[in-house]
Amino acid sequence: MTPSAINRHDESRQLQVVWPDGLDVMVPYRQVRLECHCAHCVEEWTGKPLLDPETVPLDVAIEKLELKGNYAVKISWTDGHDTGLYTWTRLAGITRNDDS
Ligand SMILES: [Zn+2]
Structure with missing residues (x-):
């Protein structure tokens, strides 16, 4: 599933993800940051958290948010971390409890 909208709310530091089925979720930036599954944050083979x-x-906070093709969004964070790619599946895992 592809999000209908991804909005930054810098004042409250929350990322809003709207899904086509109407689910509209606000996730604190820090939580999204901690959920990063890139090779620097999670060990690739074991899934062991490195962060x-x-x-x-x-x-x-978010420094830059870029769409990557039509499958993911790349977020550069103010803590200097910029290798995190959040695929739609990953975002669903963070924002939806039903289907991750
Ligand atoms: Zn990461």
């Missing part, structure tokens, strides 16, 4: 949440500032 220490303590190193992510409470007020982490």
